Structure formats: C-alpha cells, structure tokens
Amino acid sequence: MEKTCLVILICFILMSMAQGVVLGPKAVEKWFKKLPHAKQKVTKFHFYFHDITSGKNPTAVPIIKSKSPTFFGYVAMIDDPLTVGPEINSTIVGRAQGIYGGAGQKEAALLMTLNFVFTTGKYNGSTLSVLGRNPAFHKYREMPIVGGSGVFRLAQGIATAKTYWMNATDAIVEYNVIVLHYDI
Numbered sequence: 001m002e003k004t005c006l007v008i009l010i011c012f013i014l015m016s017m018a019q020g021v022v023l024g025p026k027a028v029e030k031w032f033k034k035l036p037h038a039k040q041k042v043t044k045f046h047f048y049f050h051d052i053t054s055g056k057n058p059t060a061v062p063i064i065k066s067k068s069p070t071f072f073g074y075v076a077m078i079d080d081p082l083t084v085g086p087e088i089n090s091t092i093v094g095r096a097q098g099i100y101g102g103a104g105q106k107e108a109a110l111l112m113t114l115n116f117v118f119t120t121g122k123y124n125g126s127t128l129s130v131l132g133r134n135p136a137f138h139k140y141r142e143m144p145i146v147g148g149s150g151v152f153r154l155a156q157g158i159a160t161a162k163t164y165w166m167n168a169t170d171a172i173v174e175y176n177v178i179v180l181h182y183d184i
Helices: 002-018 025-037
Strands: 039-052 060-064 075-083 092-102 109-118 127-135 141-149 156-166 170-183
Touching: 039 092, 127 156, 141 170
Parallel strands: none
Antiparallel strands: 039 075, 039 170, 060 075, 075 092, 092 109, 109 127, 127 141, 141 156, 156 170
16 A cells, blocks of 8 residues: 555656646745746647537536527536647647536527646646636637636636537637746
C-alpha cells in the first residue's frame, strides 16, 4: 500500500511539473506578489469544439431533456475535444469541460459554463473559464472569458463562436479566443 501511495504521489508531482506553472497556495501567493510588476499579454487561440451526443462515446450527455422548441430547460454535461481543425481526428489541443443549458424561452440561447482545458504545449494544464450566453443559431456568438488558471490566472477576454457544422445530435463549432493575461 505504501508503494502505491508513493507511486501516485510521484505521478502527481511529475504532472504538476509538466504543467509549467507551479500550483498550490504558496505558489499563488508568490505569483500575486509579482503581479504589480507584471506586463499584460494578449494571446489568441483558434480551435474547433466537437459536441457529440450520438454514438458509443458521446462527449455531451443530456442531464435534463426538453420538449421546448427553443430547448429551454435542456441541460448537458460536456467533455468535448478541442481540435486544430474541424475533423474529429485532427490534433487535440484541449477539452471543453463543463455544463450548458437552454436558457431562452423565445429563442435557442444557451447558458455556457465551461472551462477550456489545454492539454498540450506551453499552456498544458492551464484553463480559461467561459460564462455567458450563446444564442446558438446566430452566425457569430460572443461569450466572455471570466478567468483562468495556470498561465491564465486572472485572465479576461472574449470567445467568439461560429457553427461550422451541425445536425440533429452533433455540432462542430469554430472558436476564436482572444485573452488578456499576465506574463509572470
């Protein structure tokens, strides 16, 4: 049992080192002390969000279904891949993890509460938090980036979504994200 605990502890330590940002309360406090001297930086992302409710391995699972024509009351939990291109087999750069729900009675508008969790490169382990309204059938939708973790501590920005492809059960959404964060 002790060997198993030691192996798990070593794995956690290695995973946190691979993230590129030191985590924990003392690390955050040290980061905040550097904040007054930090420069702000703008970072842009472009990726595709694959929301799949069909098939054997759905990435979006309905929690509450809706009979409303605007999907009012519908709620789904998601763990959607974020890819470089629109193809499902394109390189994965992260995951969209969270929940969305039908919040509009007059039009199909979702309340999006999710994190873009980056899984590769210098942003590996860092997240951006989205909280906003997504009027699903508009050509372009803007949702605020309200924070983040890791490299993106105290981030703010905008995620612009545009539906790339959609059918009755699945969707591929193109995202352009621009975020202001600190270079510490």
